[in-house]
Amino acid sequence: MSNSKLLQGTLILTLGTYIARVLGMIYVFPFESLVGNKGGALFQYGYGQYTIYLSIATAGVPLAVSKFVSKYNALGDYHTSMRMFKSGMKFTMIMGVTVFAALFFLSPIIAELMLGGNGLDNSLDDVVMVIRMVSVAIIVVPTMSLIRGFFQGNGSMGPTAVSQVIEQIARVVFLLASSYIIIKMLNGRIATAVGFATFAAFIGALGGLAVLYWYWKKRKKHFDKLLEQSVEPANISTRDMFKELFSYAGPFVFVGLAIPLFQYVDQFMFNRAMVAAGHKDTAETLFGITFGWVPKLVMIPVSIATAFGLTLVPTITDSYVNGKRRTLKNQIDQTYQTIMFLVLPAVIGMCVLAYPIYALMYSTSDLGGQMLATYAPLALFFSFFTVNAAILQGINKQRYAVISLVLGLLVKIVFNFPLTYYLQATGSILATALGYFVAIAYTFYMIQKHAAYKFTLFVKRSILIILFVAIMALAVWLVQLGLSSFVSYKDGRIAAGLISFAGVGIGGALYLGLAYKSRLLNIVFGDGFVNKITRRFKRNKVREQ
Numbered sequence: 001m002s003n004s005k006l007l008q009g010t011l012i013l014t015l016g017t018y019i020a021r022v023l024g025m026i027y028v029f030p031f032e033s034l035v036g037n038k039g040g041a042l043f044q045y046g047y048g049q050y051t052i053y054l055s056i057a058t059a060g061v062p063l064a065v066s067k068f069v070s071k072y073n074a075l076g077d078y079h080t081s082m083r084m085f086k087s088g089m090k091f092t093m094i095m096g097v098t099v100f101a102a103l104f105f106l107s108p109i110i111a112e113l114m115l116g117g118n119g120l121d122n123s124l125d126d127v128v129m130v131i132r133m134v135s136v137a138i139i140v141v142p143t144m145s146l147i148r149g150f151f152q153g154n155g156s157m158g159p160t161a162v163s164q165v166i167e168q169i170a171r172v173v174f175l176l177a178s179s180y181i182i183i184k185m186l187n188g189r190i191a192t193a194v195g196f197a198t199f200a201a202f203i204g205a206l207g208g209l210a211v212l213y214w215y216w217k218k219r220k221k222h223f224d225k226l227l228e229q230s231v232e233p234a235n236i237s238t239r240d241m242f243k244e245l246f247s248y249a250g251p252f253v254f255v256g257l258a259i260p261l262f263q264y265v266d267q268f269m270f271n272r273a274m275v276a277a278g279h280k281d282t283a284e285t286l287f288g289i290t291f292g293w294v295p296k297l298v299m300i301p302v303s304i305a306t307a308f309g310l311t312l313v314p315t316i317t318d319s320y321v322n323g324k325r326r327t328l329k330n331q332i333d334q335t336y337q338t339i340m341f342l343v344l345p346a347v348i349g350m351c352v353l354a355y356p357i358y359a360l361m362y363s364t365s366d367l368g369g370q371m372l373a374t375y376a377p378l379a380l381f382f383s384f385f386t387v388n389a390a391i392l393q394g395i396n397k398q399r400y401a402v403i404s405l406v407l408g409l410l411v412k413i414v415f416n417f418p419l420t421y422y423l424q425a426t427g428s429i430l431a432t433a434l435g436y437f438v439a440i441a442y443t444f445y446m447i448q449k450h451a452a453y454k455f456t457l458f459v460k461r462s463i464l465i466i467l468f469v470a471i472m473a474l475a476v477w478l479v480q481l482g483l484s485s486f487v488s489y490k491d492g493r494i495a496a497g498l499i500s501f502a503g504v505g506i507g508g509a510l511y512l513g514l515a516y517k518s519r520l521l522n523i524v525f526g527d528g529f530v531n532k533i534t535r536r537f538k539r540n541k542v543r544e545q
Contacts, residue, residue, distance in 0.1 A: 021303060023168035027175060028296045031197065032362045034179045038121045039190045040288030045114055045122070046130035046198040048267045048291075049103060050137065051260045057099035058142045060249030061088055062149035067248045068241075069153025072234070078226040079233035084241055085150045091242075092142035100138040107131040116272030121284050126191040134198035140205040147212045154223075159215040163208040171204025258385060258405055258439075262432050263291055265412050270428055273420035282424075289368050290425040294375045297361060301346035302382045317394040320451070329453055332391060336458045337465075337524045339383045345469050345511050350376040352476045353503045356489035359496035364489065374429050381436035388443035391451070400446040408439030461523065468514045476507035 032040060065088050069081040103110075111127035144167075148160040178196040182188035236244075270291075274283035316335070319328040350357060354376065355369030362368060385408075389401035412435035419427030447453050479502050489496040515521040522530045 020164040020168045023165070023172050025296050025300065027172040028293065029361050030176060031179060032293055034176075034183055035190050035194055035197075037285045037288035037293075039194050040292035041284040042122045042126060042130055042191060042194045042288075043197060044288065044292040045111070045127050045267065046134040046194070047201075048260070048263055049107075049110060049131050050134045050198070050201065052257070052264055053099050053103045053135070054138055054141055055253060055257050055260070057095045057138050058092065058145055058253070059095065059246070060253030061092060061142070061245065062145035063253075064245045064249035065146055065149040066153040068245055069150055070155075073154060073226075075234075076229070076231040077234055078223075078230035080236065080241075081153065082223070082227060083233070084245070085146075087238060087241065088146050088150075088245070089143060092146045096139045096142045100135050103135040103138065104132050107135070114267050114271060116268075116270075116275050116283075119280055120271065120275075122191065126195075129191065130195050130198050133195045134201055136199065137201035137205050140202060140209060144205055144209045144212060147209075147216070151212075151215065156215075156219070159212055162215075163211040166211045167204040167208030169204075170207030171200045174203040175200035258389075258408075259382060261405070261409055262412055262435060263295075265409070265416055266291055266428055266432075269413075269416045270420055270425075273417045273427075274424065277421045277424070279424060285367070286371070286425045289365070290371050290375065290428065293362055293368065294358075294372050297350070297357065297372060298376055298379050299382075301343050301350075302379050302386075316391060320395045325452060328395075328451060332447065332451065332453050333457055333461075334524070335387055335391065336384075337461050339380075339387055340458075340462050340465050341515070341520070341524045343380050343383045344465060345472055345507070347376050347379050348469050348473045349476060349504060349507055350379075352473055352507075353480065353500055356480070356496040356499040356503075359489040360493055360500050364492075364496070369489075371425055371429075374426050378429065378432060378436070381433060381440060384440050385436055385443070388440060388447060391447055392443060395447075395451050397446060397450050400450075401443060404439040404442040404446075407442055408435040411435040411438045461520070464518065464520060468511055468518075468520070471514065472507045472511040475510050476503040479503050479506050 031043075035043065065084060068084050072078070072081045072084070107128045108124070111124050111131060115122070115124060115127060144163070148163065151157075151159040175197045178200070179193040182193040182196060183190065266287075270287055271283050274280065274286070279286075316328060316331045319325075319331060351373045354373035355366065358365060358368040358372050385404075389398075389404075392398055392401045412431050415434055416428060416431040419431045421427070423430065444455070448455070480499055483499050483502060487495040487498060489499055512521070515524075516530075
């Protein structure tokens with residue numbers, strides 16, 4: 001495949017992924033106004049289980065199939081690629097049905113463990129119902145994901161991108177429409193609405209699968225021609241074929257589960273600790289806010305920053321393989337500086353503006369604002385863990401990323417109950433921070449050891465970034481203080497939006513201005529990128545004049 005086609009395919013896939021992610025985030029805001037915090041807790045009970053069990057059902061196979069197919073296609077062995085695809089389809093179908101059945105029938109036990117006692121707002125029957133309704137999607141999603149992996153392995157990114165977007169559109173439309181009809185038009189129970197909202201995952205999967213089937217019918221002749229041109233197929237047994245496949249899949253799927261696994265610990269410990277501490281009345285409200293609504297906001301800067309950082313990982317792999325140690329060090333430096341430059345101001349800005357931002361996106365809630373301010377710093381931990389895991393992958397030391405995650409989870413499990421018992425949701429967040437701190441410290445050490453990387457330059461640049469962020473934070477706080485004389489975030493969404501946008505706009509402009517004047521912007525993103533942006537800005541300014 002030519003470089004231009006590869007770049008075009010990557011851009012299409014990236015665009016599709018981000019459209020799907022945006023759709024997967026924005027539905028939360030109207031959904032919260034329909035079901036409230038306790039409905040959010042119920043939704044999270046179901047979706048948290050779905051995420052973990054879906055990962056078990058797929059076992060990293062879709063991404064591994066992409067790599068497998070790409071490898072054998074490069075050798076001209078299209079027969080082995082197609083054989084892997086057909087075998088993989090059987091595997092995901094069997095796994096999908098098996099894991100669906102496991103989750104469906106285990107749901108009463110899981111629900112009882114999550115609720116941690118009787119007398120909470122959401123009943124055991126409601127939690128069981130929600131888990132069972134979302135579990136149906138596991139029958140379809142693994143197969144859909146594998147077909148995407150096959151197309152990607154053939155260098156075709158369009159089917160994945162389009163199917164992701166259609167899947168999210170179908171899911172979000174069904175989710176919001178069914179919830180609105182049940183609650184507003186039929187005066188139904190919130191639990192029923194949440195059940196249909198989780199069932200939307202199945203509806204979305206059907207939409208995505210329909211798109212992929214259309215692409216398959218359209219391109220089948222092309223695949224048939226490739227089979228005719230294929231070289232003699234490799235003499236590899238099905239057992240060895242899957243052995244190779246799972247060698248690709250293992251580390252990727254485990255590390256990708258980092259955030260869901262930490263949240264999974266909370267699902268089984270949070271309510272139990274809250275009930276034990278005598279906070280039964282607020283347990284599910286806090287659970288819904290802290291693990292349902294707040295993470296959706298915090299993951300926005302994480303997604304953007306890691307996208308910038310991870311674009312450098314393929315070049316890190318190339319530098320490591322070719323022994324370019326100096327280039328490797330510079331690339332790791334640039335990756336870390338990108339994360340720090342983008343995430344830290346977003347984290348601090350979110351902390352300062354937590355109350356109006358939460359009121360703008362959801363509803364006025366001092367508890368929501370408090371939890372957002374407390375949870376926001378985790379964005380930095382999430383970002384560095386994701387990038388460190390990718391760097392370790394790039395230098396072929398992915399096993400250390402898995403070890404770091406195990407260490408982090410052990411810390412989370414040990415500290416989660418006692419900290420939640422004494423500090424409620426803040427304690428749970430602190431336990432997550434401790435777990436990620438241990439995991440990140442371990443990955444930093446392994447990168448330093450195996451990539452001969454020194455943190456000196458990164459620390460120096462970080463001090464400058466911290467200084468600029470502190471100035472920005474002061475400006476944002478003064479803006480909020482000044483506006484508070486005229487409006488309050490408690491006056492409604494328009495007032496909350498005015499405070500939020502004014503703070504973000506002024507704070508962001510000040511931060512970027514300081515970074516540009518000090519040439520920090522050039523250092524982090526490169527002269528070429530910055531000069532291109534400034535030239536475009538100047539041209540637009542001249543046109544306006």
